[in-house]
Amino acid sequence: MDTFDKWKNYTYYKGEIQNPFSGWNFGKAFWWNVEKYAVEAGDDKKPGKLSDTMVAYIRELHWEGPGHYDTTKAEMLERATELYTHGVWSSEYISIKRSTFQQAVKSSKLND
Numbered sequence: 001m002d003t004f005d006k007w008k009n010y011t012y013y014k015g016e017i018q019n020p021f022s023g024w025n026f027g028k029a030f031w032w033n034v035e036k037y038a039v040e041a042g043d044d045k046k047p048g049k050l051s052d053t054m055v056a057y058i059r060e061l062h063w064e065g066p067g068h069y070d071t072t073k074a075e076m077l078e079r080a081t082e083l084y085t086h087g088v089w090s091s092e093y094i095s096i097k098r099s100t101f102q103q104a105v106k107s108s109k110l111n112d
Contacts, residue, residue, distance in 0.1 A: 027088035
């Protein structure tokens with residue numbers, strides 16, 4: 001398997017040693033780290049989808065971890081996929097129903 005094949009289904013991580021989004025794009029930097037974690041775990045990722053390792057990472061560290069969520073697992077996955085698709089990140093958006101996507105984008109930009 002050549003290098004391209006290894007990362008072709010990943011959106012943000014392409015094998016870089018350092019996160020190219022760090023310091024200027026919080027959301028993409030977050031997803032780069034999650035994808036790198038998944039690649040290192042040997043995940044079989046489908047294009048545009050969260051892999052099992054990515055879901056476990058988000059579930060354990062950002063959904064169940066804080067202990068204050070009112071979204072179901074299905075809602076969390078739907079919201080996480082939406083954030084992934086747009087390259088933004090907000091743990092509040094996946095955890096709290098009253099949090100909106102617009103708030104997630106604003107929060108992500110504030111962390112840039």
